[in-house]
Amino acid sequence: MAGSSEPTRVMVAVNESSIKGYPHPSISCRAAFDWMLSKLVRSNAAGFHLLFLHVQVPDEDGFDDMDSIYASPPDFQRMKQRDKIRGLHLLEHFVNQCHQLEIKCEAWIKQGDPKEVICSEVKRVQPDLLVVGSRGLGPFQRVFVGTVSEFCVKHADCPVITIKRKTDEAPQDPVDD
Amino acid sequence: MAGSSEPTRVMVAVNESSIKGYPHPSISCRAAFDWMLSKLVRSNAAGFHLLFLHVQVPDEDGFDDMDSIYASPPDFQRMKQRDKIRGLHLLEHFVNQCHQLEIKCEAWIKQGDPKEVICSEVKRVQPDLLVVGSRGLGPFQRVFVGTVSEFCVKHADCPVITIKRKTDEAPQDPVDD
Numbered sequence A, B: 001m002a003g004s005s006e007p008t009r010v011m012v013a014v015n016e017s018s019i020k021g022y023p024h025p026s027i028s029c030r031a032a033f034d035w036m037l038s039k040l041v042r043s044n045a046a047g048f049h050l051l052f053l054h055v056q057v058p059d060e061d062g063f064d065d066m067d068s069i070y071a072s073p074p075d076f077q078r079m080k081q082r083d084k085i086r087g088l089h090l091l092e093h094f095v096n097q098c099h100q101l102e103i104k105c106e107a108w109i110k111q112g113d114p115k116e117v118i119c120s121e122v123k124r125v126q127p128d129l130l131v132v133g134s135r136g137l138g139p140f141q142r143v144f145v146g147t148v149s150e151f152c153v154k155h156a157d158c159p160v161i162t163i164k165r166k167t168d169e170a171p172q173d174p175v176d177d
Helices: A027-041 A073-101 A114-125 A139-145 A148-155 B027-041 B073-101 B114-125 B139-145 B148-155
Strands: A008-014 A021-025 A048-056 A104-111 A129-134 A160-164 B008-014 B021-025 B048-056 B104-111 B129-134 B160-164
Touching (some): A008 A114, A021 A027, A021 A073, A027 A160, A048 A114, B021 B027, B021 B073, B104 B114, B148 B160
Parallel strands (some): A048 A104, B008 B129
């Protein structure tokens, strides 16, 4: 068996909670991460190398602070800087856990449409496996929100595993995460 | 980490080669098995328990031996027996490999429509993960042959991982396997 070979490189797509916001990870990406640790990595920390990708969606309409005044280029710089820091806090959550478990990992942030960026990063980084969480929405809910996981299963250039969050962890509105 | 807990139960759907017939495994199910060993199980044999399911499709029109005469109930019994033996030889291939690698496993045969039976066996056996091979057909070829893997990703009650066979392993007609 390939015990002596290169570690298995697993890319894990993570995002922030739509209910709690940054730096809290979404329910479904936490479920995917926990599942992967307990079912795949198990006690074999040296056999895996985790690659955490967080894709930030450029915020078009949802300003938290509508009463801020953006009067100068530095204001926009600060806003971008703030988003970056939030993303880093999210990644820190996962990197800290890996550090405690002595699992090698890397983490980075990209901007754009999550499904497109995840697939293009798979092409670039060439992991052995992509792990994505899924809210497990029904067909009706899916029509309106789209699903990143379905797109990745179809288009990513590596094996993909979709982990649904547990039913008892789903919030009142299943579109939330 | 869950190193001390129950092993991860992985169901692997296996089928015979459409080119070479029994007892040869299909290219795509061999690819799925090899990938799983090298990328997931790795050196952690004790952490995994493999469950091999082979679904035999009741043979409606393709008699190998058209000149046989089925004249009595025992003839049909023998034919069923023969199919069973072929399926067992296929499973033996995988069980032998697991035995050599000291990975615990089980294997069994069911009859029916592979995609339906795989999903109903997932419901019954409740594995942690289902691994299926895929020929990686394009949309045009898929229309005519259907794909077991796509159905399982949608309908199986557990995480599913689809492993495509390597491009250089695809036979001349990609529908073959």
